Amino acid sequence: MKILALIKISLDVAEIKVDPATAQLRLEGVPEKVGNIDKNTIEAAVRLKEAAGGTLTAVCLGPASAKDSFKDVLAMGADDVTLIEDPFGGKGEPGAVVRILEAAVRKLGPFDLLMAGFASDDGYTYQVAPRLAERLGLPLVSYARQLSLEGGKLKADRDLDDAIQTVQVDLPAVVSVAEEAFPPRRTTLMDAIKAKKKPVNLWTAADPLGLSAEELAKNSRLASSSQIGIVVHRKGQVFKGQSAAVLADKLVDALVEDKILKGGA
Amino acid sequence: MSANQILVFSEKASLLRELLGKARQEADALGWQVAAVVFEGDPAAASLGSAGADLVYPVPPAAGESPERLLNALAEVARQAQPAFILMGATKVGMEAAASLAERLDAAYAPWTVRFQIDPTTCAATAQCMLFASSGMATYQFTPGLVVLTSAPGVFPKPAEVEKTARVVSLPLAQPQGRLEVLGSREKVRGATSLEDARFVVDVGQGVKQREDLALVESVASLLGGQLGCSRPVSSDRDWFPEWLGLSGKKVKPDLCLCVGVSGAVQHLVGIRDSQRIAAVNNDEGAPIFNQADYGVVADLYEFLPAFSERIRARGLRPTWTA
Numbered sequence: 001m002k003i004l005a006l007i008k009i010s011l012d013v014a015e016i017k018v019d020p021a022t023a024q025l026r027l028e029g030v031p032e033k034v035g036n037i038d039k040n041t042i043e044a045a046v047r048l049k050e051a052a053g054g055t056l057t058a059v060c061l062g063p064a065s066a067k068d069s070f071k072d073v074l075a076m077g078a079d080d081v082t083l084i085e086d087p088f089g090g091k092g093e094p095g096a097v098v099r100i101l102e103a104a105v106r107k108l109g110p111f112d113l114l115m116a117g118f119a120s121d122d123g124y125t126y127q128v129a130p131r132l133a134e135r136l137g138l139p140l141v142s143y144a145r146q147l148s149l150e151g152g153k154l155k156a157d158r159d160l161d162d163a164i165q166t167v168q169v170d171l172p173a174v175v176s177v178a179e180e181a182f183p184p185r186r187t188t189l190m191d192a193i194k195a196k197k198k199p200v201n202l203w204t205a206a207d208p209l210g211l212s213a214e215e216l217a218k219n220s221r222l223a224s225s226s227q228i229g230i231v232v233h234r235k236g237q238v239f240k241g242q243s244a245a246v247l248a249d250k251l252v253d254a255l256v257e258d259k260i261l262k263g264g265a
Numbered sequence: 266m267s268a269n270q271i272l273v274f275s276e277k278a279s280l281l282r283e284l285l286g287k288a289r290q291e292a293d294a295l296g297w298q299v300a301a302v303v304f305e306g307d308p309a310a311a312s313l314g315s316a317g318a319d320l321v322y323p324v325p326p327a328a329g330e331s332p333e334r335l336l337n338a339l340a341e342v343a344r345q346a347q348p349a350f351i352l353m354g355a356t357k358v359g360m361e362a363a364a365s366l367a368e369r370l371d372a373a374y375a376p377w378t379v380r381f382q383i384d385p386t387t388c389a390a391t392a393q394c395m396l397f398a399s400s401g402m403a404t405y406q407f408t409p410g411l412v413v414l415t416s417a418p419g420v421f422p423k424p425a426e427v428e429k430t431a432r433v434v435s436l437p438l439a440q441p442q443g444r445l446e447v448l449g450s451r452e453k454v455r456g457a458t459s460l461e462d463a464r465f466v467v468d469v470g471q472g473v474k475q476r477e478d479l480a481l482v483e484s485v486a487s488l489l490g491g492q493l494g495c496s497r498p499v500s501s502d503r504d505w506f507p508e509w510l511g512l513s514g515k516k517v518k519p520d521l522c523l524c525v526g527v528s529g530a531v532q533h534l535v536g537i538r539d540s541q542r543i544a545a546v547n548n549d550e551g552a553p554i555f556n557q558a559d560y561g562v563v564a565d566l567y568e569f570l571p572a573f574s575e576r577i578r579a580r581g582l583r584p585t586w587t588a
């Protein structure tokens with residue numbers, strides 16, 4: 001069984017700050033790492049590899065500097081990583097990103113399973129797995145929570161908004177993993193030592209994929225785009241440094257003032 | 266058929282009506298048509314005219330079961346109806362279908378749309394969409410051509426009912442079996458009450474240490490006629506509640522949300538930021554929740570909550586939402 005797992009170096013969105021005066025998003029200095037969802041994807045893939053035997057290659061489109069970011073992924077059980085240097089520096093349109101990933105996946109040769117998170121930690125737009133499945137002409141098992149291989153078929157529980165649906169599909173197939181569905185395992189020192197010997201292969205879009213950012217950008221349907229941060233307007237009153245009873249009275253006063261609480265003397 | 270059509274789909278009836286209402290507004294400004302995709306035999310289909318649909322296109326009920334069959338049906342409808350614009354519900358089903366559909370139709374795509382406009386002369390669309398787990402907002406100006414957008418429940422208001430009957434147009438749709446075999450489905454366990462309608466929510470974070478401690482939180486909620494919500498780890502790791510608040514969870518809009526032991530990660534805030542007032546108790550003065558709250562109390566929740574209840578009782582206060 002050959003498994004490919006797509007992982008993303010994601011921004012820690014909780015660390016993105018918004019300049020209250022200009023509503024600019026401050027993205028510089030925001031920590032980046034293999035996403036939480038992506039680690040769930042690796043866990044799901046490793047479990048299937050353990051059950052069925054075979055290989056697991058993690059595929060990442062990201063900065064070349066991410067080369068050292070895959071220790072956990074390799075320690076968890078991926079055999080190698082293919083890191084494709086992102087010609088868009090993280091700002092590529094999803095349509096172009098998907099084309100690069102498609103080319104990489106095809107280059108890596110016939111596989112049984114292509115796995116990805118249902119969304120990325122930072123973009124959170126749910127589109128890579130469906131678009132890639134469509135481009136590859138493969139069935140997609142989305143939002144997978146339980147996964148098992150039975151008689152050459154993949155069986156999965158899909159975690160939908162109101163229901164859990166059980167489906168089955170022949171391989172090859174694309175699987176997207178549901179949120180928090182496969183908590184990543186703890187790794188041991190032995191795992192970490194073994195991981196050091198595992199390769200991280202660095203590709204570029206041009207070599208060996210024969211793609212260029214300029215060509216890819218020609219498919220764009222955007223005339224322009226811009227972004228701002230969301231500025232919250234809250235009172236921001238803080239009560240502190242007094243006994244619980246005094247603090248409670250202060251909050252109660254505020255809620256009375258707001259006409260949320262009423263009555264009393 | 267009509268290149269001047271907005272095609273709308275959601276498997277969720279209430280969301281479909283919201284999207285239709287918004288589509289109707291845009292269509293009226295442009296002199297366009299609004300069409301809805303519905304499942305054959307859906308009793309709600311007949312009344313979609315009242316939400317603004319001119320036409321409804323029924324698709325086989327099997328499309329409601331399998332995402333692959335849904336995609337095939339939507340793509341086939343789009344191929345025949347040739348809409349200029351497709352608006353879909355940002356549910357899990359809708360997000361998957363919309364992204365696949367955009368890829369299949371070679372359309373522009375933008376999810377999590379909160380506003381959009383279509384230029385009457387160029388027919389080019391502009392959309393404002395949530396970005397980075399809703400910490401930002403992007404504005405996309407598209408070149409003319411087919412655009413697919415998704416919008417979440419509650420983004421557009423429920424439309425006022427209009428007197429109108431939608432025409433049912435049955436398109437000849439092939440029904441390929443698909444490769445995905447659906448073996449079964451079971452409903453999820455839901456919270457007993459509908460949090461979305463609560464006037465008061467006590468939002469439980471990981472600062473609440475033990476399951477037994479929920480009694481304390483519960484007592485505050487019941488004193489003020491509220492309901493409990495929680496952060497994701499409290500649900501997904503600890504399994505205290507079946508659902509959580511936030512980006513990937515429920516979104517609430519109470520008069521008052523009281524966060525207890527919640528750090529205030531943006532992914533969580535998304536679920537509570539439509540609250541009229543947010544109050545937060547946290548013993549870490551540096552917790553991000555304090556930047557996002559109207560009232561922050563730096564205190565140990567185990568000391569503060571009993572005092573809070575006591576003061577409300579002692580002062581004979583009650584919330585405005587109880588008679």
Ligand SMILES: Cc1cc2nc3c(=O)[nH]c(=O)nc-3n(C[C@H](O)[C@H](O)[C@H](O)COP(=O)(O)OP(=O)(O)OC[C@H]3O[C@@H](n4cnc5c(N)ncnc54)[C@H](O)[C@@H]3O)c2cc1C
Pocket residue numbers: 014036037120121122469470471472473495496497498499509510511512513514525526527528529530531532533536546547548549552564565566567
């Ligand atoms: C892609 C993605 C999606 C996510 N989606 C969601 C989502 O939808 N919903 C969601 O909630 N989270 C989501 N998260 C997780 C989110 O980033 C946070 O990790 C989570 O919300 C933190 O939960 P918490 O505030 O309960 O816990 P913590 O961050 O652990 O905070 C606990 C807080 O309790 C305080 N505390 C501790 N003891 C006390 C005490 N005795 N008295 C008072 N205060 C105390 C601490 O100071 C701390 O601030 C998502 C994350 C990712 C990456």
